[in-house]
Amino acid sequence: SDIELAKRNAAQKAVEEHFDPSARYVGIGSGSTIVYVVEAIQALKDPRVANIYFVPTGYQSRQVILKAGLKDLKFDSLPTNTLIDVAFDGADEIDDDLNCIKGGGACLYQEKLVATQARKFICVADYRKLQTRLLTFWKYIPIEVEPLAVRTVTTALMGLGSTSAEVREGHMAKAGPIKTDQDNFIIDACFKPLILPVDVEKSLSLHPAQKGMSGRGEDGVWEVKELAREIKAIEG
Numbered sequence: 751s752d753i754e755l756a757k758r759n760a761a762q763k764a765v766e767e768h769f770d771p772s773a774r775y776v777g778i779g780s781g782s783t784i785v786y787v788v789e790a791i792q793a794l795k796d797p798r799v800a801n802i803y804f805v806p807t808g809y810q811s812r813q814v815i816l817k818a819g820l821k822d823l824k825f826d827s828l829p830t831n832t833l834i835d836v837a838f839d840g841a842d843e844i845d846d847d848l849n850c851i852k853g854g855g856a857c858l859y860q861e862k863l864v865a866t867q868a869r870k871f872i873c874v875a876d877y878r879k880l881q882t883r884l885l886t887f888w889k890y891i892p893i894e895v896e897p898l899a900v901r902t903v904t905t906a907l908m909g910l911g912s913t914s915a916e917v918r919e920g921h922m923a924k925a926g927p928i929k930t931d932q933d934n935f936i937i938d939a940c941f942k943p944l945i946l947p948v949d950v951e952k953s954l955s956l957h958p959a960q961k962g963m964s965g966r967g968e969d970g971v972w973e974v975k976e977l978a979r980e981i982k983a984i985e986g
């Protein structure tokens with residue numbers, strides 16, 4: 751299809767321009783587009799690729815690396831104070847300022863870990879993903895939460911102006927909610943197209959219950975009220 755061709759073309763261009771065969775660590779994201787990135791790396795047939803450690807962003811990402819016969823290295827096995835030379839990953843939507851919505855594949859936690867530990871983050875996406883504003887084509891922001899925090903975070907999101915915030919169900923693939931590679935739930939929070947996505951991301955990531963933040967109990971609720979005020983201010 752033309753979308754698959756667009757993914758493949760984007761992946762080949764990304765590898766041509768940003769993959770260095772002499773790199774030591776390369777981050778590999780999740781989803782379908784990243785498969786074309788790995789295929790483009792293999793197509794280089796550069797013997798130095800065999801010496802690279804490819805850092806996965808979850809089970810599916812690790813399967814893609816291993817299936818290609820490449821060396822994988824778990825994120826927590828990276829030597830301390832070591833940066834990943836370059837990380838390639840997909841996204842669900844990207845705006846003109848390169849803000850991304852991540853998490854369509856429920857792998858956003860490790861994707862963000864790897865991206866933050868990389869010198870360079872290369873987002874590889876077909877034409878459908880680029881929109882002037884986030885939440886134009888892609889309708890919700892995926893948020894990874896500890897199961898215990900679902901009610902608090904859902905309440906917080908509604909307070910931040912989300913029009914609906916539901917735990918992602920497995921539907922045909924699994925009875926009940928899906929679990930991430932970290933054994934957490936995903937809440938898909940719908941918002942109107944974002945005016946200032948960076949502020950929303952900052953506000954959302956401030957919530958202690960979001961995976962990766964140190965939980966601070968009742969403080970978290972207080973923070974959320976602040977966030978609601980902040981978001982309301984943004985939306986005017």
Ligand code: DER
Pocket residue numbers: 779780781782783784839840841842851852853854855856857858861
């Ligand atoms: O979950 C994510 O953010 C992934 O990068 C993913 O949604 C991109 O998937 P795709 O390459 O299959 O569109």
